[in-house]
Amino acid sequence: MTAAGGATGPAADEHAPVTPEWSCGTCGDAWPCSAKRARLLVEYQVDLASLSVYLGSCLASASQDLRTAPVSALQDRFIGWLPRSPRQF
Numbered sequence: 001m002t003a004a005g006g007a008t009g010p011a012a013d014e015h016a017p018v019t020p021e022w023s024c025g026t027c028g029d030a031w032p033c034s035a036k037r038a039r040l041l042v043e044y045q046v047d048l049a050s051l052s053v054y055l056g057s058c059l060a061s062a063s064q065d066l067r068t069a070p071v072s073a074l075q076d077r078f079i080g081w082l083p084r085s086p087r088q089f
């Protein structure tokens, strides 16, 4: 959130999730797409614990939206790619 620009709404390259499909709004891949994962790691590099909390909340929402998807697959997709999980539960 910088002062640059002034556009309203999400940026075109935001790679934000589109619910309830949980696909990427920018590239159409399953969210979080590889571009979003790389961006999240940069944004949260000093606070991976907060990132895992954030992704955990996304996972909780997605598991309600994507009821046909296996939970283990969703866990893998949302938090399994993190370089180091501070805590598994």
Ligand SMILES: [Zn+2]
Residues within 6 Å of the ligand: 015, 024, 025, 026, 027, 028, 029, 033, 034, 035, 036
């Ligand atoms: Zn994307």
